[in-house]
Structure formats: structure tokens, C-alpha cells
Amino acid sequence: MMFLLYHIGSEFMNDEKLQSIDILTFRRDLLSWYKENKRDLPWRQDQDPYRVWVSEVMLQQTKVDTVIPYFNRFMSKFPTVEALAQADEQVVLKEWEGLGYYSRARNLQNAVKEVATKYNGRVPDDAEQLGALKGVGPYTKGAILSIAYNQPEPAVDGNVMRVLSRVLKIESDITQQRTKKLFEVYARKLIDPQDPSSFNQAVMELGALICTPKSPACLLCPVQAHCQAFVAGTEEQLPVKKKAKKQKNIAYVVLLAVDDQDNYIIEKRKEDGLLANLWQFPMVPIKEVEWVHLENWVYNEYGLEITLGEKQGKLKHVFSHLIWHLEVYEAKLIKKLSKSNRLQLVSKQELTNYPFPVPHQKIRNSLYEKEQNM
DNA sequence: AATTCGGGGAC
DNA sequence: GTCCCAGAATT
Structure with a gap:
């Protein structure tokens, strides 16, 4: 009896799902479609593991069309492991500016440095070594091993879970960790040992072009x-997917603090957490700070003596888990007492040398327009 | 197991 | 407005 219950809960179920399809025909139909319909993407020019790696990190939670220009600029600036390993972090972040999830860039460079020193610049083709690198999780590990090194490893992303949940009619919640492991078990059995690189890319390509989240093109589907x-x-x-919860709202006053030579005060954010190590105009959390105490708070918190000026505009910025409500004010910088190098006084033109998050890019751009219609 | 990490495009 | 995207790290 114990024996029977055990098998109903695990291996038996897996086999049952897979028995519903002919694996060999599935592979053939999928791969022949892929070879005819695959997009000509920059990271498909070759199987250089470094290029595959960079592309996979950029593609995390990010659409192909968004990544393409970033990838091309990044690869021309950092063509090799050595080039990226030797780069200044701020230069790397500048190339990543606007792409989001900036820890990806910092983890990537950290990992590339490790590859440069520990592995003599060669991207490991070993699952354990690869998975130990910063920012290389189960998906990216499998993607590099399969796409670049032709190893029959699963690379389960959102596309794969969507495609397989439909093909195999799996109704488990894909936000659950164990569900993702379940898909890895299936993917490992389905993957074509003759061409793991094409197979994994084919499933993702199918998810992107045919088996889309809404209105899938089933009439055109090769499988x-x-x-x-x-x-x-x-x-x-x-697939079944639990809804994300709503974001929290946070209100800030953003200070365009200018000295008598038209230089702007910007600050470097903390080295961890949200938008780590990016630059921004000083922000005052207005719910915690009374308006009458604002200048005083800036003096204590930033070491800046200012007088608040006119309101320039406002903007809202939506993140995955929070929403910024920004009110932009001019301010006159009377005196800068802080010696911290996280606080810099730079000219309007020099502002573009620093990596800014998108909401502050929008504010920065407004400085270059005569009409400040934000 | 939940949260925290960005930003944009499709609908 | 909603959804979600070639996810990983942290708690």
C-alpha cells in the first residue's frame, strides 16, 4: 500500500503525462518548424558561450525586441570575457542603463571576473561550476550548457512552462517552485539528444511566436x-499562474539642486537593494518628512544647504513591486558640506555620463528641453 | 515559500 | 488598467 501511494505521487504521474504524446514525432515536428521559422537574432550568429551567456542574462524577464539594441552595444563594448572582466562597474552599468534588474549586470561582471581568473577566461561547460557563478540560476545554466555546449540539459523559462503546460495539459501553478522542477523533469525527457541546442531554443521560439500567452496561434502550431x-x-x-499582489505607493520630492555655476547635485544609490549603484537626483520621502522640515532634513541627511524653489512637474513610475510618485522641484544650492563621494556636483552635460534609472532619465532629459513639460 | 529585484509592450 | 516577459537572489 505504501508502495502504491508513493508512485501515484511521483514517477508514475510523470510517465503518464509523457505517454500521451509520441516523443520522437514531437521532436521532429518541433525542430523542422524551428529550422524554417527561427528568427535571425544577434546571439544566434554563433555558439560562443560568452555571447550566449550575456544574451541569456539580458533576456531574463525581458523581451527579445528590448534586448537586441542593448546586446549589440554591450558586445561591441565588451566583446570578450576579458574585456568585461576589466571594465569599470560604472561603465558596465551605463551600458545597462534602462534595461532594468541592474543586479544582473553587476552579477554578470562578478561572474565573468571569476571565469577570467579561475577558469582562464573559458566559460565552464560543467553544470556545477556554471551554477556556482553569480547570477547563473537553473535556467541560465541549462541555456548555456544546451545552446552553447550542446548538452541535453533542460532550460525551463516562462515560454517552456507555457508550452509544456499546454502540450501536456499540466494545471499546476507555475509560480510554485516545485512546479518548475516538475517541468525540468519533463523537459529533460523530451529534449532531443541529437540537437539539444536547437531543441531548447525551438520550445522558446514556439512560445514566443505561436504558443503565446493570449490568443495562441494553434492553427499554425507545428505540434x-x-x-x-x-x-x-x-x-x-x-498555464495556471497565481496573480501577483499590488504594488506599494511611495511619494518623493526630487530635488534639482543647482549651484551658482549651474552644476547639479546627484547622488549614487546604495550598493544593494533597488537600483543599486545607480545615480539619481536627491529624493526626499515626503510621507516621512514634513514640508516645513524639508530643507532641514536635506541638510541633516545629505549635508546640503538648499532653499526650495518652484515645482517643475510630477511623474509616476511603476516598478514590479512598488510605484514611485515623484514631484520635481528646483532648489538653490547654497552650500555643500558633505565630502562623500556618493554625492557629486556635475554640469548639465556631464549628467549623461552617469547611469540613471528611467524615472531620473526622464527628469534629466527634461533639463535639455527649453519647455519643461513633464 | 514569499519577497525583492525594472522596464516596456501588447491588449 | 492587466499581463508577463529566454529568472535569480535573498529572506
Whole structure:
């Protein structure tokens, strides 16, 4: 009896799902479609593991069309492991400016430095060594091993979970960690040992072009004949995914503090947490600071003596987990007492040398327009 | 297991 | 407005 219960809960279920399709035909149909329809993307020019690595990190939670220009600029600036390893972090962040999830850039460079020193510049083709690198999780590890090194390792991302949840009609919540592990088990059994690189890319390409989140193009799908959700007519209900909770709202006053020579005060953010090590105009959390105490708070917190000027505008910026409400004010910088190098006084033109998060890029850009219509 | 990490595009 | 994207690290 114990034996029976154990198997219903684990291996038996896996085999049952896979028995619903002919694996060899599935591979053939998927791969022949991929070879005909794959997009010509910059990181598909070759199988250079460094280029694959950079592309996979940039593509984390980020659409292909967004990544392409960033990837091209990044690779021309840092063509090799050595080039990226030797670069200044601020230069790397400047190339990443606007792409988001900036710890990706810092972790990537950290890992590349480790590859340069510990592995003599060669990206490991070993799962354990690869997975130990900063920013290389289960997906990126599998992607590099399969795409660059042709190893039959699963690379389960959102596309793969969507495609497989439909093909195999799996109704588990894909936000759960154990569900992702389940998909890795299936992917490992489905992957074509003859061409793991193309197979993994083909599943993702199918997810991006055909098996889309909404209104999937099932009539054009090369594996429609294998799809259990299509048979049931439930493809639009899959995958099952728990909703994210709402963001928190935070209000700030942003200070465009200018000295008598038209230089702006900017600050470097903390080295961890949100937008780590990026630059911004000073921000005052206005819910915690009374308006009448604002100048005083700036003096104590920043070591800046200012007089608040006119309101220039406002803007809202939505992050994944919070929303910034920014009110932009001019200010006159009377005196800078702080000696901290995280606080810099720079000219309007020099502002573009620093990596800014998007909301502060918008404020910065408004400085270059005669009309400040924000 | 939950939260924290950005930003943009499709709808 | 909602969803979600070639996810990982942290708590």
C-alpha cells in the first residue's frame, strides 16, 4: 500500500503525462518548424558561450525586441570575457542603463571576473561550476550548457512552462517552485539528444511566436497534433499562474539642486537593494518628512544647504513591486558640506555620463528641453 | 515559500 | 488598467 501511494505521487504521474504524446514525432515536428521559422537574432550568429551567456542574462524577464539594441552595444563594448572582466562597474552599468534588474549586470561582471581568473577566461561547460557563478540560476545554466555546449540539459523559462503546460495539459501553478522542477523533469525527457541546442531554443521560439500567452496561434502550431490542451480546448486557461499582489505607493520630492555655476547635485544609490549603484537626483520621502522640515532634513541627511524653489512637474513610475510618485522641484544650492563621494556636483552635460534609472532619465532629459513639460 | 529585484509592450 | 516577459537572489 505504501508502495502504491508513493508512485501515484511521483514517477508514475510523470510517465503518464509523457505517454500521451509520441516523443520522437514531437521532436521532429518541433525542430523542422524551428529550422524554417527561427528568427535571425544577434546571439544566434554563433555558439560562443560568452555571447550566449550575456544574451541569456539580458533576456531574463525581458523581451527579445528590448534586448537586441542593448546586446549589440554591450558586445561591441565588451566583446570578450576579458574585456568585461576589466571594465569599470560604472561603465558596465551605463551600458545597462534602462534595461532594468541592474543586479544582473553587476552579477554578470562578478561572474565573468571569476571565469577570467579561475577558469582562464573559458566559460565552464560543467553544470556545477556554471551554477556556482553569480547570477547563473537553473535556467541560465541549462541555456548555456544546451545552446552553447550542446548538452541535453533542460532550460525551463516562462515560454517552456507555457508550452509544456499546454502540450501536456499540466494545471499546476507555475509560480510554485516545485512546479518548475516538475517541468525540468519533463523537459529533460523530451529534449532531443541529437540537437539539444536547437531543441531548447525551438520550445522558446514556439512560445514566443505561436504558443503565446493570449490568443495562441494553434492553427499554425507545428505540434498541435501533440497538444493535450488543444484537444480539451483549454489552451487559453493554461498555464495556471497565481496573480501577483499590488504594488506599494511611495511619494518623493526630487530635488534639482543647482549651484551658482549651474552644476547639479546627484547622488549614487546604495550598493544593494533597488537600483543599486545607480545615480539619481536627491529624493526626499515626503510621507516621512514634513514640508516645513524639508530643507532641514536635506541638510541633516545629505549635508546640503538648499532653499526650495518652484515645482517643475510630477511623474509616476511603476516598478514590479512598488510605484514611485515623484514631484520635481528646483532648489538653490547654497552650500555643500558633505565630502562623500556618493554625492557629486556635475554640469548639465556631464549628467549623461552617469547611469540613471528611467524615472531620473526622464527628469534629466527634461533639463535639455527649453519647455519643461513633464 | 514569499519577497525583492525594472522596464516596456501588447491588449 | 492587466499581463508577463529566454529568472535569480535573498529572506
